[in-house]
Amino acid sequence: MLQIKNLHAGIEGKEILKGINLDVKAGEVHAIMGPNGSGKSTLSSVLAGKEEYEVSEGEVKFKGKDLLELSPEDRAREGLFLAFQYPVEIPGVSNINFLKTAINEIRAYRGQGPMDAKEFLAKVKEKQAFVEMTGNLANRSVNEGFSGGEKKRNEIFQLAMLEPVLAVLDETDSGLDIDALRIVANGVNKLRSKDRAFVVITHYQRLLDHIVPDVVHVLFDGKIVKSGGKELALELEKKGYDWIKKEAAIA
Amino acid sequence: MASGNDILKEHISSDYKYGFSSDIEMETAPKGLNEDIVRFISKKKNEPEWMLESRLKAFRHWLTMEEPRHWPHLQFPKIDYQDIIYYAAPKKKTEVKSLDEVDPELLATFSKLGISLEEQKRLVGMQSTIAVDAVFDSVSVKTTFRETLLEKGIIFCSFSEAVHDHPELIKKYMGSVVPYTDNYFAALNAAVFSDGSFCYIPKGVRCPMELSTYFRINTAGTGQFERTLIIADEGAYVSYLEGCTAPQRDENQLHAAVVEIISHRNAEVKYSTVQNWYPGDKNGKGGVYNFVTKRGICLEENSKISWTQVETGSAITWKYPSVILKGDNAIGEFYSVAVTNNFQQADTGTKMIHLGKNTRSTIVSKGISAGKSNNSYRGLVRVAKGASNARNYSQCDSLLMGDKCGAHTFPYIEIKDKSAVVEHEATTSKIGEDQIFYCKQRGIDTEKAVSLIVNGYCKEVLNQLPMEFAVEAQKLLAVSLEGSVG
Ligand SMILES: Nc1ncnc2c1ncn2[C@@H]1O[C@H](COP(=O)(O)OP(=O)(O)OP(=O)(O)O)[C@@H](O)[C@H]1O
Ligand SMILES: [Mg+2]
Numbered sequence: 001m002l003q004i005k006n007l008h009a010g011i012e013g014k015e016i017l018k019g020i021n022l023d024v025k026a027g028e029v030h031a032i033m034g035p036n037g038s039g040k041s042t043l044s045s046v047l048a049g050k051e052e053y054e055v056s057e058g059e060v061k062f063k064g065k066d067l068l069e070l071s072p073e074d075r076a077r078e079g080l081f082l083a084f085q086y087p088v089e090i091p092g093v094s095n096i097n098f099l100k101t102a103i104n105e106i107r108a109y110r111g112q113g114p115m116d117a118k119e120f121l122a123k124v125k126e127k128q129a130f131v132e133m134t135g136n137l138a139n140r141s142v143n144e145g146f147s148g149g150e151k152k153r154n155e156i157f158q159l160a161m162l163e164p165v166l167a168v169l170d171e172t173d174s175g176l177d178i179d180a181l182r183i184v185a186n187g188v189n190k191l192r193s194k195d196r197a198f199v200v201i202t203h204y205q206r207l208l209d210h211i212v213p214d215v216v217h218v219l220f221d222g223k224i225v226k227s228g229g230k231e232l233a234l235e236l237e238k239k240g241y242d243w244i245k246k247e248a249a250i251a
Numbered sequence: 252m253a254s255g256n257d258i259l260k261e262h263i264s265s266d267y268k269y270g271f272s273s274d275i276e277m278e279t280a281p282k283g284l285n286e287d288i289v290r291f292i293s294k295k296k297n298e299p300e301w302m303l304e305s306r307l308k309a310f311r312h313w314l315t316m317e318e319p320r321h322w323p324h325l326q327f328p329k330i331d332y333q334d335i336i337y338y339a340a341p342k343k344k345t346e347v348k349s350l351d352e353v354d355p356e357l358l359a360t361f362s363k364l365g366i367s368l369e370e371q372k373r374l375v376g377m378q379s380t381i382a383v384d385a386v387f388d389s390v391s392v393k394t395t396f397r398e399t400l401l402e403k404g405i406i407f408c409s410f411s412e413a414v415h416d417h418p419e420l421i422k423k424y425m426g427s428v429v430p431y432t433d434n435y436f437a438a439l440n441a442a443v444f445s446d447g448s449f450c451y452i453p454k455g456v457r458c459p460m461e462l463s464t465y466f467r468i469n470t471a472g473t474g475q476f477e478r479t480l481i482i483a484d485e486g487a488y489v490s491y492l493e494g495c496t497a498p499q500r501d502e503n504q505l506h507a508a509v510v511e512i513i514s515h516r517n518a519e520v521k522y523s524t525v526q527n528w529y530p531g532d533k534n535g536k537g538g539v540y541n542f543v544t545k546r547g548i549c550l551e552e553n554s555k556i557s558w559t560q561v562e563t564g565s566a567i568t569w570k571y572p573s574v575i576l577k578g579d580n581a582i583g584e585f586y587s588v589a590v591t592n593n594f595q596q597a598d599t600g601t602k603m604i605h606l607g608k609n610t611r612s613t614i615v616s617k618g619i620s621a622g623k624s625n626n627s628y629r630g631l632v633r634v635a636k637g638a639s640n641a642r643n644y645s646q647c648d649s650l651l652m653g654d655k656c657g658a659h660t661f662p663y664i665e666i667k668d669k670s671a672v673v674e675h676e677a678t679t680s681k682i683g684e685d686q687i688f689y690c691k692q693r694g695i696d697t698e699k700a701v702s703l704i705v706n707g708y709c710k711e712v713l714n715q716l717p718m719e720f721a722v723e724a725q726k727l728l729a730v731s732l733e734g735s736v737g
Contacts, residue, residue: 048692076694088689092707101703102693109694141707162693 001026001197002047002067002166007058009046015056016042018222024166027194031208031233032201034219035241040201041085043219044170048082049075062166076102077109081164083155085171085201090142095154096124098142099161106162127160131187148175156187167191168199173207185210205237218244279473280338286310289442292338296411299418309431309441316435319569323598324627324659327503327540327567335505336473337443384409384448384464396460404453407462410478413449420451424482428511428548428575436507436542436569440476444509447477452487452518461717463492466508474505481511483518485551490521492720503566504529504539512547514554516578520547521557523716525724528564530731535594535623538566545572549581549607557584558601559715561724563731566595571629573602576610576641583612586712588724590731591624591656600630600661605641605671614645617709619728620656621735627659634671641671649679650708652701652735702729 002024009017016039024030034040046053047060049072060067067075090098104114115123128138131153143151152172159167169188173181188198188211200211208216208230216232217224220241225248226232236244280291289310293303318330384407400407406417414421431441448464466477483489493510506528514520522545531538541564547556558572574583585601603612612632620626626649634641649658660677682704690700706713706725713721 048688050688071696072688072691073694073696076692082692084689084692088683088685090686090689090704090707092710093703098690098693098703101699102690102695105696105699106694158693 001063002199003061005059005061007043007046007055007060009042009053009055009058011042011053016222017046019058020219020222020224022217022224024197024199026165026197027192028214029192029198029200029211031211031213031216031230032199032219032224033203033216033233033236038219039222040219041170042222044082044085044168044199044201047075047080047168048072073105074109076162076164077106079165081159081162081167083152083159083167083169083172085174087143087151087155089144089146091144093142095138095140095142095157099124099158102158102162123161127157130160130190131157132183133157149177149180152176153180153184156184160187160191163191165195166197166199168201170201171203172200173202173204181207182210205233208233220244220248223248277339279336279340282336283333284310284335284337284443288337292443292445295338295340296414298411298414301418301422302414305426305431306442309438310443312431313435313438313442316438318435323569323629324625324661325567325569325596325598327596330503330505330540332439337476338445339473384462400458400460403456403459405456405458406449406451408449410444410447410449410480413480417449417451420482421449421480424480424511424513425478426511428513428546429509429544434544437509437544440478440507440509440544443474444476444478447479447508449480450489450491451482452484452489454484455486456484457487458489461490461492463494465494474507476506477508479508479510481520481522481547482513483515483520483554485515486517487515488519490717491523492717493522493524494527503531503537506539506541506543506565508543508545510543510545510572512556514547514549514556514581516551517553519555519557521559521715522547522572523559523720524561525716525720525727526560526562526564526568527727529566530564530595531566531593533593535566538595539564541565541568541570543568543570545570546575546602547573547583548575549578549583549610551578551581552607553580554578555582555584557582557586557715559584559586559712560588560599561709561712561716561727562587562589562597562599563727565597568595568597568599570599571601573604574612575604575606576612576638577606578610579607580609580611581607582610584715585612585614585616585630586715587616588619588709588712588728589616589626589628590619590728591621591626592731592735593622593624595622595624597625598627598629600628602631603633603643605632605634605638605643607638609640610638611641612643614643614647615711616645616647617712618647618649618658619652619705619708619732620649620658621652621732623655625657625659627661629661629663631663631665632673632675633665634668634673636667638668639670641668641673643671643673645673645675647675647677648708649677650705651679651681652732698729698733701732701735705729705732 004020004022007017007020032040055068133153172184213230216228218226226244280288289306293306429437431438450462452458481491512520528539528541549556556574562568576583583603589597589599591597601614614630616628618626618628628647632643647660651658658679662675664673686704687700705728713724716724
């Protein structure tokens with residue numbers, strides 16, 4: 001579904017991603033871990049098409065298409081979803097209105113008419129329950145005045161509503177209390193299917209206790225320096241990143 | 252569809268949709284302004300002597316005045332007042348009893364603008380019915396639903412008709428809120444005003460439908476000087492809407508209107524405007540100069556006046572809808588969205604003059620500047636001595652799109668009574684790249700994202716508008732800002 005080959009990207013002339021290779025197949029969950037500043041968010045921004053980042057080398061295929069050729073909105077419409085590390089606030093625009101606009105734009109791209117109002121509301125109700133979100137939050141302005149944890153939960157709510165084929169979760173677990181963590185993880189687990197893939201960026205094993213990954217990658221200094229099964233995350237939790245850094249230095 | 256509901260319909264194109272002009276045989280006054288022209292206008296309108304006298308007095312005073320050129324944050328070339336036509340009317344009979352008598356081309360014009368002059372019956376599921384007074388250049392063409400309204404004692408007609416049919420009301424109220432001595436454009440208007448709407452709601456009557464006036468400038472080189480007078484007698488209520496457009500022309504056109512509102516004891520008037528005069532082209536050529544004086548007085552206790560404006564048009568907007576809070580416990584409100592793009596300039600705001608005790612006022616102003624435009628909020632809150640426990644809350648927000656535009660805030664606060672509580676908040680923000688990217692990541696393109704964000708930003712103001720108007724205003728905002736980001 002997603003194939004990244006030798007991806008180099010940076011910002012303002014500074015190279016941050018230095019040759020990423022990654023192959024994510026439908027139905028898989030990949031975890032990406034790595035120290036602060038290693039380039040995890042940069043990778044997600046480049047995938048989502050944030051304009052400030054320049055890709056200098058490499059290619060990214062999404063469902064067989066050249067992802068880098070697509071505009072950010074078309075990437076979303078093709079089914080790429082990014083749960084932001086820092087979701088932005090849009091004052092005065094209700095979550096509901098925002099999602100309705102998004103869904104209908106995506107549908108239009110696929111040649112479908114706007115979603116029936118009843119169907120939409122039913123969906124809101126269903127997915128809200130999914131992330132145990134109160135009706136009040138859904139009706140409030142997008143992320144405005146939301147607590148850190150509420151914002152993250154709202155990202156998963158949007159994910160559930162938009163039903164993408166590939167979801168990239170950038171530290172969705174940070175800032176969540178224990179209950180919220182369980183809710184978010186359960187939400188993601190319910191959305192797991194053979195047609196949908198996840199790339200979960202996280203610092204902590206505790207999220208991966210709930211969302212059990214198929215593959216774990218370690219990103220360090222713009223490169224994936226180690227990949228393994230779910231045990232790799234446990235090992236990192238125990239030993240930290242130093243040994244990885246040393247290995248990387250030798251290699 | 253009820254008449255007038257679609258006042259701003261079908262906007263989804265970046266060009267000014269109302270730029271067409273109609274080929275209608277017009278009778279016009281010769282260019283220029285002098286006492287003879289004033290007499291000519293008065294004669295054309297078949298006015299009584301007292302009206303002519305009032306015009307001449309205003310004209311003579313106007314000659315002694317100067318344009319407000321220094322204090323507003325506006326720049327415009329010298330206006331040649333002798334190069335303007337002060338009267339233009341469709342040649343065919345204008346005072347009509349039925350639609351059959353209206354020039355079909357004229358009906359077509361209004362229908363093209365989305366305004367129906369036919370009094371269709373209320374349709375099932377329709378929010379409301381709207382009565383329309385349509386003003387074409389200098390004259391009112393047709394006022395709908397008059398009979399229905401008259402059953403309740405409500406007078407809704409053109410200003411010219413009111414001069415004939417209700418001289419006592421005109422004499423009593425005209426100029427009582429905006430005297431001809433008030434300012435340059437008010438004096439000019441008092442001398443040459445053409446037509447406009449008159450509305451009187453009698454004691455204890457809640458007007459059962461929205462009243463609206465639709466203004467259209469058509470003839471090249473003409474100015475439009477309409478005059479509107481709204482009186483809500485004790486305990487009355489009315490919601491009034493105003494809309495306007497003009498053809499796309501290379502020369503600037505002058506529009507200098509006066510609106511006066513009188514709200515008596517326990518009465519309430521809600522006045523909503525969606526101003527969409529031709530703003531000029533992308534290079535700043537052409538467009539309407541909109542110099543307008545709008546003011547209301549809360550004459551007695553517990554009266555209320557509320558102004559809501561969405562200003563997207565005009566090359567220049569100079570406008571400060573104000574409220575004089577004379578009666579005790581009176582309430583004044585001003586909700587405004589002013590959008591400027593390309594080379595547009597706006598200097599707009601309000602004045603809240605607190606004279607009575609326990610008077611309250613609220614000001615919410617949302618300025619949006621894009622392109623190379625300049626957008627200024629100018630507002631005065633004055634609390635007179637003796638106006639005890641007066642309260643004002645002002646919130647002035649500016650949103651910038653791009654870095655070539657300007658936003659300015661000029662709040663003036665004059666407090667003569669110690670018990671007054673006045674709060675002022677102001678913010679300036681830039682439309683966030685992050686917000687736009689967030690929308691795009693959800694599949695929403697830039698144009699739609701800007702429209703969403705801007706409408707969210709203006710929500711408090713748009714919420715004040717009647718339903719149908721609010722929907723159209725939202726579309727209008729989107730169109731006005733098309734192409735302003737990315
Ligand atoms: N807009 C920017 N301008 C300059 N440098 C940037 C910019 N964005 C990211 N960087 C730099 O790129 C590097 C990678 O940042 P990135 O946000 O991708 O790290 P991360 O792995 O997500 O870290 P964290 O775990 O702290 O979220 C950092 O050194 C960061 O300072
Ligand atoms: Mg990060």
